[in-house]
Amino acid sequence: MKNISKEDYLSVIYKNRNESGEINPALIAGKLQVSNAAVTDMLKKLSKDGHILYKKYKGVKLTSSGEEYAQNMVRRHRIWEVFLHQIVKLPWDKVHEEAHRLEHSASDELIDRLEEMCDFPEYDPHGDPIPSKAGKVPKLKKHIPLSDLKEGEKGKVVRVNDFDDKFLNYISELGIKLNEMIFLKERRAFDDSMLIMISKQPWNISRKLAENVFVEVMKK
Amino acid sequence: MKNISKEDYLSVIYKNRNESGEINPALIAGKLQVSNAAVTDMLKKLSKDGHILYKKYKGVKLTSSGEEYAQNMVRRHRIWEVFLHQIVKLPWDKVHEEAHRLEHSASDELIDRLEEMCDFPEYDPHGDPIPSKAGKVPKLKKHIPLSDLKEGEKGKVVRVNDFDDKFLNYISELGIKLNEMIFLKERRAFDDSMLIMISKQPWNISRKLAENVFVEVMKK
DNA sequence: CATATAATTTAAGTATGCTTAATTTGTAAC
């Protein structure tokens, strides 16, 4: 129970860095709901531990050691999510929060056992890939945000952002879940909202919502 | 993830207080492997929180609020133990350590769900009673330490102390487990050891070991 | 009943991970 904060920081860096592997302190602060000063503090420690490359006022990047550590934390989190959903039968929109608390506590052996019980899943209940014990990360099918779907197109939900519990709760009420089909009927330019159909039910959704649901475009 | 230490202190007090509900700081320090000074420190905080009655140099006692809190922690721990053993199939002697890490993290809702999955167990894998959500603590059958068994008597294992992982591991190797029959063949006065039979296998065990295994005396 | 000793408490100090406020730096706009 010692490295909870460090583990959280490394996870956030791993999950939110850009294509070149960099991330701004302010983004970390936002995700973790702490001050920028707290982030600077922790970056120094992580740097001293050899988990990140860090130059003052320059970018932050994971070292291979940091990458390994972070990837393992992400693995732990996602395996807990699958386990809680698949075995314990917690609802899809509740597992994120619970898994976040448990991910720091379990032994590696328990995580491996849970993975086995879930039959070595490749994706978590939100569609995010689960790194294997050996460090392999399953590839996702090509997908785009729902907000980029064109009028008249159909998409299959392959991933949703789990940035917020209320968001998950809400889309779950709309019937949005993994592998569900969404048909984009109409876009309303004036407020960027859009009318979608989910199993014959029409819903009007905001751009913000659509940006956090990812679909594989289906041929008509 | 805030009250880990407080929760541990309250659990230890709950589980180790004497018949009049009191406990010495030194015993707490021993169980938690911290200094006596650390205990004094925490006792002040727990007292300020209203969880214990505490007078300097006098005894320590749980208030009803502290009792409730502690009992809930014990409940959480023991439900995790049963779950890890019964559902996850971890070996009997491994669940204590793992449960200890998880007990602080799960939500009350998850604990209730795990309890339901295990079919509302009354005892954990070491024979300790599990307080119900309503606060009821199942009674144990009348039992004595194995060290008090007389030569020629037979006892059924109803409980073992889970004070130490190595201890559990060792007795598990001897074949000692819940509901197992133990026959006391001979006592050796000179070193307080004793010769026992477990499913036709003889073992010589120390007094220390025998003091931590509890049996229900069986009629011949 | 004085005193020795063991348990307990206090005092001072450490590490971690935060906070707010002040300062420094990088960069984008003029």
Added chain:
DNA sequence: GTTACAAATTAAGCATACTTAAATTATATG
């Protein structure tokens, strides 16, 4: 190329939960 602004860092301080060493208290024994 200044300058203005936002982002990042430093500084000072706080809470938690420990540590060791010194002081205090309870009590057990002669």
